[in-house]
Amino acid sequence: MDNSESESLLLPESEKAEDPDGDPDVIALPGAEQALLGVMARFERFESDPATDRLHVLTWVGKGLTPDELAEAYRRAIARREQRRDDRPVGVKFLDRLVGDVLAEHDQPERGARDSPWWESDSGIGAQGKRVHVARRPNESTPEYLVRVTKASGKGPWIEFVLKQWQGTSRYQQVIEFLGEDLLPVDFYAS
CATH class of the missing domain: 1.10.8 (Helicase, Ruva Protein; domain 3)
Structure with missing residues (x-):
């Protein structure tokens, strides 16, 4: 049974990031x-x-x-x-x-004019996820993974891309709350 649609973008308290040894007080990569x-x-x-x-x-x-x-x-x-x-x-x-x-x-990789930004391709999202230390969850869709990678990447044009991508969906408000007020564009008004 695939219940990935019902899985929340926000992790429950029991699944918050921990170090590999399970110490919940360690929130950065070792070293x-x-x-x-x-x-x-x-x-x-x-x-x-x-x-x-x-x-x-x-x-x-x-x-x-x-x-x-x-x-x-x-x-x-x-x-x-x-x-x-x-x-x-x-x-x-x-x-x-x-x-x-x-x-x-x-973050400005050397690339040709026809290459797209990292947030527009699955491989680019995966590479950025590694850079900001966000691992893809099993069976996680690319749009949901992009939301988590976007949050870890901080402010940038990817925020507006994600908001436009989720606008009009039932999870739009959840994505806005997950990203947080600090990452939203200055002129952003939730609709």
Whole structure:
């Protein structure tokens, strides 16, 4: 019996992400968070509060940020501070803006003009899912998988694509709630 249509996009509490050993308190890939924290510890002009900055670090892990990309974002942050003759240390919020720039540059794969964006093909969605560490569930349809990959990928043109794809369906409101207000376009009004 196939009950995939009745399966919810939102996971029940018992199925929330855990590490492979089953520890529910571990919400990042093993070593990924520590790798980024290790890079951050080497930044000379960096001001950090580990308790409040962890959300940013985990978001970066989810977006697939590498230690080299984090170092590049920090280099750019220092360059901007020096350009403006600003002696303040770099904070995580300022660094996050530059992380976004670095990731956006690296998300632009070299491709011909006729190739489509990742969110328009099953293979592209699968590749992006791996990049943002979202595994496809058994028997999960491509549109449902795309919703989860889209959420993990953060803001971008894929959000509007997903909303248009689900508009007019019985699960449209559920998709909107799953994505969350922060990812919805500024001018978005649920219809």
